Structure formats: C-alpha cells, structure tokens
Amino acid sequence: MQVQPIPGLDNEINDIRLMTAKIVSEDIIPSEAVLYKGGEEAKARRKAISAKVKEQGLWAPHLPEEYGGMGIGFLKHAYMNEILAWSPFSARLFGVVAPNSGNQKILLKYGTPEQKKKWLEPLVAGEIESCFSMTEPDQPGSDPYAIQTRAVKDGDHWVINGHKWFTSNGRAADIAIVMCRTEQADGKGGVKDKMTQIIVPMDTPGVNIIRSVPVWGHTGGDHCEIRYENVRVPAENQLGRTGTGHQAAQDRLGEGRVFHCMNSIGQMWRAFDLMCKRAVSRDVHGGKLETKQFAQGMIADSYMDIQAARLMTIHCANKMEAGHDPRADISAIKVFVPAAFTRVVDRAIQMHGALGVSGDTPLAGMYLGARTLRIADGPDEVHRIVIAKSVLKCYHDGMSWDFGA
Secondary structure: OOOOOOOOOOHHHHHHHHHHHHHHHHHHHHHHHHHHHOOHHHHHHHHHHHHHHHHOOOOOOOOOHHHOOOOOOHHHHHHHHHHHOOOOOHHHHOOOOOOHHHHHHHHHHHOOHHHHHHHHHHHHHOOOOEEEEOOOOOOOOOOHHHOOOEEEEEOOEEEEEEEEEEEEOOOOOOEEEEEEEEEEEOOOOOEEEEEEEEEEEOOOOOEEEEEEOOEOOEOOOOEEEEEEEEEEEEHHHEEOOOOOHHHHHHHHHHHHHHHHHHHHHHHHHHHHHHHHHHHHHOEEOOEEHHHOHHHHHHHHHHHHHHHHHHHHHHHHHHHHHOOOOOHHHHHHHHHHHHHHHHHHHHHHHHHHHHHHHOOOOOHHHHHHHHHHHOOOOOOHHHHHHHHHHHHHHHHHOOOOOOOOO
16 A cells, blocks of 8 residues: 555645554555454454554544544544555454444433443443444335334333344444334424434343344354344433434434445555556466456546545535535435445456455455445435435525535
8 A cells, every 4th residue: 555645635634644554554454364364363463453553643533532532533534544444454453443433423422421431431442342223124224214113211211122133243242222213292292203322231131132144145244133122221321312313323324424435435445456456467368467458448447436436525524524514415425436336346356357256355345345335324216315305405496506515
C-alpha cells in the first residue's frame, strides 16, 4: 500500500491516513496468514499490533477521548476507514469493530450514566462483547416499522417476546441491544406502538439462540437466530426514552452507511492493487496480461468505478459534516458503491483465474461481502425510492435539483 498526502486536505487527516497505512501495510497485511490461522501465535500478534495502534494514538476513532478513543469526529474517521479496509483484521485491531462500535455510539448518546458505567466502559475495554438484535425472519428488513418483537411493561421490568435473526456477534455477545415494539400514550386517550431499544444480558432466562444462520454456505458463523421468550429485564435497561428506538437506529445507520462505503472503497483499492500486480507479472499466451486489451479494459473500468465511488462518498461525508440534508446522497452511495465494489472485485477475480476464487487471496471474501451490502442497511430498491422522492419533492416545491450543493 502506497498512500500519499491528499493536496488540500486537512493536515491532521493526512497524518492519520499515513500513520494508519503504515501499520496496516507493515504489520497487519503481512500477518494475515497467521491471523487467519488463529491460535496462540495469532493471539500474540493481535495483542502486539493493538498495542502499537494505541501507542500511535489511533485506537477507537469513533469514540471520544474520555472513553479512550481518538475523538476525531465523523469525517476524519471516514477517511481513516478506507485505509483500515485494506485488511479484514484492521477494524478489530484498531478497536472499531462492528457491531460493538455501533453499540458503543448508541450507548454514548442514549445511555444513562449508570448504563455507561455498567456496559459501555467494559465494552470499550474489551472485557465484554455485544450484539445488535433488530432483523426478524418473518418481517421485511426494508421496513423497520414492521418489527413485531414486543416488550410489555410489568411493574419495574420489561418482558420481551419475539423472534430475531442475523443478530451479528450473537454467540460471543454478553449483551444484546434489542429493538422492540412498545406502547406509548398518544396524547388523545389512546396508545400507539413505537420502537424502543432495550439492553438484554445474553444469560437472561428466555434468551434462546436457535442457530447460527448459514451465510453463503458458511456454517458456524456469528449471525444468530434468537428467540426471546418471556425475557424479563429491569426497566432501567431501556435505552433512551420510550419510542426513541427508531431514531437511535437511524443515528447508527446514517454514519454507518458512509463508513461501510469507505470500507468498500478501501477493499476495492486493494482488489485493484492485486489486479494490477497480477497484470504486470502473469505470462499468458505469449505475453504479460497487461498487454491484452481485455485486461486493460478491466483496469480502466475499475479505475473509473473506484474514482466515482470515492468522490460520491466523500461528497456525502462533507455534506453530513456541514450539517446539510444528506438523505439522497446517503441512499445514492448505498446503491452505487456496493455495485461498483462488486464489479471491481469481479474483474480482479477474473484476472486471477482459479486463484481468485481460492482462499489464497482476499478476493472471494470481498465478493461475498460486496453482494451482501446490496441488502444490508436497506436494500437497493428502498434507497432508489428515497432518492427519487427527495428529487421530486424539490420540483414540487418549485425548485430545481442542484448537483453542486
């Protein structure tokens, strides 16, 4: 990885990118074979790299300094993500692995001082693990209001019943943040359902892990199917006010979609690097791959995909940082970037032939991840609707859409 300062960019962001790239390229990528293998050697390597990250002041970019993080804010974190994404191991080694990182942000914003002491601080310290339990097998993930898991107040407790799946990190988690339907007075003598997030320790009676959901043919993973059957937790485990669960989820997903896109760009970048190195080194049919026009076309198309995806995402991030309405831009990158990611990795796999689908390169894993992103955090179709509605509203208001804004 060769990363240069970006002209016109804040010096602090350039410094963070260069320092991050140095650790990723010199320590993490050369250690990938050991880290994939696991065991004591991998454990020692992870510990040493994380210690170096902390020494360099690069630990937990998403957290404020008072909780041991960098306190750099959203935009700088986004720029850092494209470098971290060169390796699938970087996020955990830099203390910003999902779903813990998203749960930490929610606990920071909505948690009480007692909740932060009890769960946030141990989560940041790595003493406990967490999961986010929202998606349900019998309800469309594209409609968060369709969630049927219900929490009913019983004295000073919530009693939860429901069925979730794709609860990431479910097996390792000590606590889950569970999205539930709750009732709230509507101010007109009646009640209405609203969403509320509730912290549930995983050892609570009635929390039943049914299975690890097989994903792309891989079994034994950490995406769990869970039934919550008369799960009783103290009312003080509620995060935020009753009914704030949907907003908390949107808070989590808004920035998260930008981070996912910057992650995708970083992985595209590495796939592009692998593809170009393959092109200049592989002999085929009387010459190097780089001399074949089909290969040149793959490189050119991938270059354009990466540039377009990166500029769209940075534009969106700048808009969010400035406090402007980013909804159409978030949806645009959420549709475009995973599709571009899929195309770039597909070309890199093709350039590598059989090697590309083996476990000897990271390309196969990238390809599956890229395709999954077209479903995760809202399917493409929903985001296209958001874009169209945003644009058309502008015209209904008598204005024209400004692409320069």
